[in-house]
Amino acid sequence: xxxxxxxxxxxxxxxxxxxxxxxxxxxxxxxxxxxxxxxxxxxxxxxxxxxxxxxxxxxxxxxxxxxxxxxxxxxxxxxxxxxxxxxxxxxxxxxxxxxxxxxxxxxxxxxxxxxxxxxxxxxxxxxxxxxxxxxxxxxxxxxxxxxxxxxxxxxxxxxxxxxxxxxxxxxxxxxxxxxxxxxxxxxxxxxxxxxxxxxxxxxxxxxxxxxxxxxxxxxxxxxxxxxxxxxxxxxxxxxxxxxxxxxxxxxxxxxxxxxxxxxxxxxxxxxxxxxxxxxxxxxxxxxxxxxxxxxxxxxxxxxxxxxxxxxxxxxxxxxxxxxxxxxxxxxxxxxxx
Amino acid sequence: xxxxxxxxxxxxxxxxxxxxxxxxxxxxxxxxxxxxxxxxxxxxxxxxxxxxxxxxxxxxxxxxxxxxxxxxxxxxxxxxxxxxxxxxxxxxxxxxxxxxxxxxxxxxxxxxxxxxxxxxxxxxxxxxxxxxxxxxxxxxxxxxxxxxxxxxxxxxxxxxxxxxxxxxxxxxxxxxxxxxxxxxxxxxxxxxxxxxxxxxxxxxxxxxxxxxxxxxxxxxxxxxxxxxxxxxxxxxxxxxxxxxxxxxxxxxxxxxxxxxxxxxxxxxxxxxxxxxxxxxxxxxxxxxxxxxxxxxxxxxxxxxxxxxxxxxxxxxxxxxxxxx
Numbered sequence: 020x021x022x023x024x025x026x027x028x029x030x031x032x033x034x035x036x037x038x039x040x041x042x043x044x045x046x047x048x049x050x051x052x053x054x055x056x057x058x059x060x061x062x063x064x065x066x067x068x069x070x071x072x073x074x075x076x077x078x079x080x081x082x083x084x085x086x087x088x089x090x091x092x093x094x095x096x097x098x099x100x101x102x103x104x105x106x107x108x109x110x111x112x113x114x115x116x117x118x119x120x121x122x123x124x125x126x127x128x129x130x131x132x133x134x135x136x137x138x139x140x141x142x143x144x145x146x147x148x149x150x151x152x153x154x155x156x157x158x159x160x161x162x163x164x165x166x167x168x169x170x171x172x173x174x175x176x177x178x179x180x181x182x183x184x185x186x187x188x189x190x191x192x193x194x195x196x197x198x199x200x201x202x203x204x205x206x207x208x209x210x211x212x213x214x215x216x217x218x219x220x221x222x223x224x225x226x227x228x229x230x231x232x233x234x235x236x237x238x239x240x241x242x243x244x245x246x247x248x249x250x251x252x253x254x255x256x257x258x259x260x261x262x263x264x265x266x267x268x269x270x271x272x273x274x275x276x277x278x279x280x281x282x283x284x285x286x287x288x289x290x291x292x293x294x295x296x297x298x299x300x301x302x303x304x305x306x307x308x309x310x311x312x313x314x315x316x317x318x319x320x321x322x323x324x325x326x327x328x329x330x331x332x333x334x335x336x337x338x339x340x341x342x343x344x345x346x347x348x349x350x351x352x353x354x355x356x
Numbered sequence: 357x358x359x360x361x362x363x364x365x366x367x368x369x370x371x372x373x374x375x376x377x378x379x380x381x382x383x384x385x386x387x388x389x390x391x392x393x394x395x396x397x398x399x400x401x402x403x404x405x406x407x408x409x410x411x412x413x414x415x416x417x418x419x420x421x422x423x424x425x426x427x428x429x430x431x432x433x434x435x436x437x438x439x440x441x442x443x444x445x446x447x448x449x450x451x452x453x454x455x456x457x458x459x460x461x462x463x464x465x466x467x468x469x470x471x472x473x474x475x476x477x478x479x480x481x482x483x484x485x486x487x488x489x490x491x492x493x494x495x496x497x498x499x500x501x502x503x504x505x506x507x508x509x510x511x512x513x514x515x516x517x518x519x520x521x522x523x524x525x526x527x528x529x530x531x532x533x534x535x536x537x538x539x540x541x542x543x544x545x546x547x548x549x550x551x552x553x554x555x556x557x558x559x560x561x562x563x564x565x566x567x568x569x570x571x572x573x574x575x576x577x578x579x580x581x582x583x584x585x586x587x588x589x590x591x592x593x594x595x596x597x598x599x600x601x602x603x604x605x606x607x608x609x610x611x612x613x614x615x616x617x618x619x620x621x622x623x624x625x626x627x628x629x630x631x632x633x634x635x636x637x638x639x640x641x642x643x644x645x646x647x648x649x650x651x652x653x654x655x656x657x658x659x660x661x662x663x664x665x666x667x668x669x670x671x672x673x674x675x676x677x678x679x680x
Contacts, residue, residue: 062451087406090453093504146508175603181555211601215556218545223554265589265601273545337595341588341625344581 021056022080028073034059035066054084061091070098082116087140092147099151106151107159113151114165117144118172141178149185158190174203175212184219196220208257214266218273221250242277250274255288262292262303272309286313295325304334315349324351361655364640366647377636379666379673380644384659385423387644388414391656407449408439412461413660415468420663420674424469433471436462437479444481444489445504456493456503459486460516467523487526490517499534500552510551511542515564518571519680532572539565540577547582559590559599563612566619570680575620584622587613595630596649606648607638607658610665618668618679628669635662 023029036059057080064074078095081088099109152162166186169179187196197220203213222242251274257267275282282289292306301307307326314323324346331342331354343353364387391414411432418426438450439462445454446462463486466472476482481489493502494517501513514535521527541553542565548557549565562583569575590597590613596605597613610631617623639646639662645654646662667674 089455090447090451093453142508149508175600177551177556177558181551184552184554209602212556215544215550219554269546276545337591337593337627337630338588338625339627341585341622344625 035062268305364643366638367650383644417660444485463520491529499538588625595634608661611661615679
């Protein structure tokens with residue numbers, strides 16, 4: 020008895036049960052019974068390489084129960100293209116299950132899901148989406164709204180970000196992307212994923228990622244100096260709202276590197292957040308780190324060493340060995356525990 | 357190997373964490389041994405697509421714990437071989453499509469139990485063909501590797517390919533300089549590496565990129581001080597490590613972050629005592645197993661990466677692990 024064994028649509032098929040060489044222990048759990056039955060019909064359908072509407076329905080059913088089963092996804096994609104299905108409709112379905120995903124996990128996984136399985140499910144859906152989307156000539160109007168909903172659930176989801184970068188490149192969405200990044204940073208200035216995306220939108224725009232390094236950019240299409248200036252000012256403003264935030268400090272170093280200049284230009288900016296003469300009033304360990312490099316550039320070894328000492332002793336002691344290593348590069352002795 | 361989580365929780369169910377905790381070696385061995393008896397649980401079946409990875413994780417944990425005999429060797433080899441396809445590739449379990457990730461796990465498992473020659477003796481395809489299956493997944497254009505014929509690329513696959521090919525002594529089958537160039541294109545302005553060019557730096561992906569460079573003999577390309585600075589910054593005040601800035605700690609990063617630091621000779625930049633305390637607080641000292649963080653359900657994935665992290669930082673009672 021079951022959804023498929025009772026169905027006239029599937030009566031010509033002999034299900035192929037899982038062969039584990041032992042008694043089947045699954046019967047005790049209702050959900051498991053349903054899953055196990057669907058899988059036995061999947062095996063039978065795949066064994067004869069069936070490509071049909073009913074088999075598509077079957078994959079949908081299994082994905083609903085277990086979105087991390089990669090074979091089902093591959094089989095489904097294969098059928099979609101062979102049967103020349105409406106891909107926009109497929110996207111719509113994908114949207115629905117992606118947004119339900121978190122809730123589904125609670126229904127289907129009674130316990131904590133091993134992380135690997137959860138990540139795998141995200142990855143598989145993202146890949147399926149990319150495969151489908153690469154067969155669609157223009158971006159469907161619903162796509163950015165869908166991504167906004169995904170980010171509303173988890174704005175740091177690595178798979179969604181990776182897909183978004185692919186999408187931006189695929190459909191050349193560069194112009195609308197910067198305002199979007201800014202809105203994300205406005206709601207959370209500590210969102211490192213958004214900072215990374217900002218870098219991507221500005222510096223990876225005119226380059227082929229398979230030929231040039233994102234880090235260094237493409238020498239043939241240098242970013243105009245006014246954009247570099249704008250980025251420096253934007254980042255400084257972001258730091259002023261939350262000085263103890265590593266993402267913009269990293270970003271600032273990256274931009275200054277692009278400009279091919281040292282950090283010294285921003286010395287007085289950084290000193291607002293860390294004055295070596297007022298040890299108790301340091302507001303940012305990242306500013307101390309930045310200043311240690313500034314002073315080293317200026318050949319002020321003692322001053323640089325003093326910033327590193329404050330980090331090792333007081334503001335970031337868990338990384339004492341790292342700061343001491345930096346001191347040793349200046350020829351200074353270690354700071355004790 | 358089952359990926360069922362629980363039954364226990366890290367850090368004791370009461371939530372009380374004692375100050376001095378010991379590594380409960382015997383309990384962890386028992387925990388792993390009982391995983392495969394839990395076939396009456398739904399999760400056992402829902403995680404079937406990861407089973408071969410699970411075997412690798414369980415087996416590696418047992419080797420680290422000094423009990424390599426705790427999983428039956430012959431049955432392990434039989435299970436691995438039963439997941440092989442004629443193409444040379446492996447699926448996650450019998451009846452699953454071949455994929456890079458499972459092929460790598462299969463080679464790693466067979467390598468661990470010293471049985472790679474079994475591929476030639478009774479596999480559906482011999483060593484040469486397994487190596488060729490992996491090599492064929494390299495893109496001639498970019499040097500990156502796909503996971504399967506569908507072409508999804510990920511630096512995980514690149515690392516996995518080089519790892520398995522080096523175990524098979526078949527690195528000559530692929531274009532190493534091109535793979536190295538691809539990894540360099542995944543390097544970011546903050547010193548880290550992402551899953552693909554332009555993607556955010558992530559400790560797991562850094563492990564795969566640095567590991568691949570180590571196998572390729574090109575660690576000279578890494579800016580060790582900058583990367584080491586980024587990696588050491590992942591340690592949080594409770595001693596645990598996170599995968600990205602502003603994210604929570606998780607035991608599995610004890611491996612991804614620490615092994616990356618070890619590969620670039622910067623492991624001492626994190627506080628190793630605090631890290632081992634954190635990992636020990638994530639173990640269920642009564643029923644065995646390690647969770648992602650104290651209070652959560654244990655599972656084999658976090659168990660092996662917690663143990664590997666402890667081994668790497670020289671915690672007594674474990675077999676030493678190679679960071680690559």
